[in-house]
Amino acid sequence: MDGGRQLLRPLDDNTRETDMLGDTAIEGRAYKRIATEEAFCPPELLERYRRLLADNAVDDIGFNGMWGFYANSSSDRCQFIRDHLTDVGDVRLSHMDEAGIDFAVLALTSPGVQVMTTADGTAFATYANDWLADAIARNPDRFDGLAACAPQDPVAAAKEIERGVTKLGLKGVIVNSHIQHEYLDDQKFWAVFEAAEALDVPIYLHPNSPSDGLIKPMLGRGLDGAIWGFSVETGLHVLRIIVAGVFDRFPKLQLVLGHVGESLPFTLYRLDYMHRASAASGRYEGMPALKRSISDYLRDNVHYTNSGVAWDPPIRFLQETMGVDRVMYAMDYPYQYSVEEVARLDAMTIEPAAKKAFFEDNARKLFKLAI
Template identity: 85%
Template sequence: MTAASGDRPYKRIATEEAFCPPEMLERYKRLIDEKAVDDIGFNSMWGFYSSSDSARCRFIRDHLTDVGDVRLAHMDAAGVDFAVLALTSPGVQVMKAADATEFAAYANDWVADAIARRPDRFDGLAACAPQDPAAAAKEIERGVSKLGLKGVIINSHTQHQYLDDPKYWAIFEAAEALDVPIYLHPSSPSDGLIKPMLGRGLDGAIWGFSVETGLHALRIIVAGVFDRFPKLQLVLGHVGESLPFTLYRLDYMHQASFASGRYETMPALKRRVSDYMRDNFHYTNSGVAWEPPIRFLQETIGVDRVMYAMDYPYQYKPEEVGELEAMGISAEAKQAFFQDNARRLFKLKV
């Protein structure tokens, strides 16, 4: 046990903790300055975060690139024993295909080196470049088999395109074959979604991220991805991007829509939407340190599929861990939430 774990019979594992090499922030700044990316959300978000001198922006920039003593001190102050690191959004997905493929490999090597220095505190997920699905599949295999990374990070849409398109399914095939999960993490909404949100500042974590990622997850489900890859596991943060709270309606209206024959793009599925959400998804509470939705997920989806995450450094509230320790759930459910589910899903040795 680490010093942070004290007398608890379990460790607290945080499963959605962002990082990036310093070179990626430099590249983002250059892409924005050169107006090289056709993406309203990226240019708005990173145009601000890469240049603002606000305390929040400086904290995020400084701590995304730190996987050493400062991050460890913050983990200790919060009572987090172990972190699963993932390349921050939008990762390489705004870059040109060749550049993205090259930088994904660099980022994976970079985080693997950080993990090797502190394997008692860190593990991580492999980045890839969906722009070139075949190369992405190869990088996933390298990241998992050679570097020892524990899954895949995909930061939602890739230049306004979604993974339900079969041209991307080599990524799903690779993850299923390697028996590792894909963390479907938010990104700024695609251009088709963002404009009404941006006008009132709702495009980011306050709401737009969940709309974007929830849409992406539903597109994957209704496209039949899990009928083609039945063992594939995806992870959704932020208590499931709100989707679990509408399971009844998702089931009813999906069945009604299919029966109506209105959409040629809606194939028959072998199971209900809620079945896939219970059997092919895991969930973290990242950014939502609030007992009611966590308990709802445990009761509705299953105690064995809900995990802890902080969402560092975008959300760092040291006292939240103690607040979640005080949840009125069984000792077994608490241990599953903080430790056991993450250990099993990501095959962690901590």
Template identity: 65%
Template sequence: MAEANTPIAKVNYLRIATEEAYCPPEMLKIYRKILDDRSVDDPGFNTMWGFYMSGTSARARHIITSLQDLGEVRLNHMNESGIDKQILALTSPGVQIMDRDTAVSFAITANDQLAEDIARNPTRFAGLLAVAPQDPASAAREIQRGVTKLGLKGVIVNSHTHNEYLDDPKFWPIFEAAEAHDVPIYLHPNTPSKGMIGPLLERGLDGAIFGFGVETGMHVLRIITAGVFDRFPKLKIVIGHMGEALPYWLFRLDYMHKATVASNRYDTMRPLQRKISDYMRDNICITNSGVAWEPAIKFSQQVLGIDQVMYAMDYPYQYDPTEVAALDNMAMSDEDKKKFFQTNAERVFKL
């Protein structure tokens, strides 16, 4: 964790951070029980949360403390870094590591608590509702309740659920409900699924350094190539970390998708109505969470469109006020910088 060395400059836009994690203490108790009972065979979860919940390092203590706080600690950090508003989302893996009944119940509890916390600081916080993909019908109902009754601004899905991905049609009621209520799904990383984590874990590459991006980028491509956006053309999905590297692969993705479909090699890869890059530009928005790097931001704006790229900090996993100052100083027009920090988020999340 880094501290601010100099005051953050005043600017003519709001800084809205769009991928900011929180964790109710009650959820940590459930995680602790899962770890103690060894009731879930998930190497990624056991490794990551075993570290954070037993670690004594400054990083582990900062993350556990900050995740649970929606009051003084978090607001002070926001003030120190010049963040006007955070869009809060249940930290990964959220309820998706739990059994079905616990997940359904706790998602409702977490959403109620989040709405109450936002009501205490409505100018500083907005929120994404949690759902339990373990029960897609229940998840769809919770989207309706969270949007219409609680005023939440989108849906958080922490990638795979017990090694299953949303391209399976059994999960599509979640897409249908999000499209019907005109709210985005934020597809956030999870630790890689059991089938892909091995070589990453061996070298410590399973987390945010690489594994998160590989896992979530693959998930997005599964969704696109399964035809989800042909079925739900108005659906919006948000992904972080500069688009999990996908903007830089667009040329090859388009070329090889076309070639692979033509080859008839895979029954699961069928023709789509548009190119992969078209869905990335029209149905996907990205945030720069954890990537405070001007060249990457500008490239994504160039290939996806200036309206598709938004600011995020990735708090508390990445908290460095100097990164905010660096992005304030990007060589970019005032109009485009305001879209990046403020108005794109206001449009996508209907703030």
């Protein structure tokens, strides 16, 4: 959500011709393009954030800095993001059409309800899920979505996940990383995992601004957002989940990580080696012996999207190392929106079956999409 992400820009004649030629070349393509990390929020959420900021009600350096800017700035970028987070109608659909996106899986923008009080967060998650379900009902051939919850109250969160999936037809769960500086590896939150596994739906572990213990060294050089801090925060979170033994307790649980896996897949060897060495040393009380290696859990319990990374090499690397059936397309709208990226990924030099899996098959299967 930081300044490194691109705004929608007007297309000049030359750019439009390139884009149209790119689309025309694959007009008969054998796959739909499904985007799997696309943010939304009801307008009331932005107003709630503004009130929390005005009242100095949130003890969170990242939230106060990030949303203190994005909720109020008059810059073109901030206005674009606010306008298009709250639009799940004609404008968003026109942007999808322009980019060639056939279908979008929507999720409540970060940090969602996780900065609110327990009671307010629980109530607003219910409201947001109803709001999303109504938006999906208006365009069921273009949208589906993930259920928000307030892990501040894990039991209530589990109930809302069940309602969102069984009553509203939502296809998974969105959790925006840390919960007021706490992480889901704490067993008090495990009702959320239990509910997702029982319902056979994935949890999308989406970035949040780094918790107060991480963020301070990043702020001086603007590294706290999407450029680096988001991946550090979310990568840390999923490693905590793995090392705590969550997947040994919930072996069928599936997570989704964006941004080509928040960099974790690129260090598999070192993660495995050093985890084995550290666990064997007995140095850390909070590092129990696991049934499998870290890379095993990352291959068998985690799916990946390329959100924000329209670049062949890491996508091909993920398909090779994590499995063709575990890598999905995402745009990261509206924080990142570039028409050219879609045609670029259409032109990736990978096998047709792998490209179809990337753009359509994996998302359709994981989220059980009826399109």
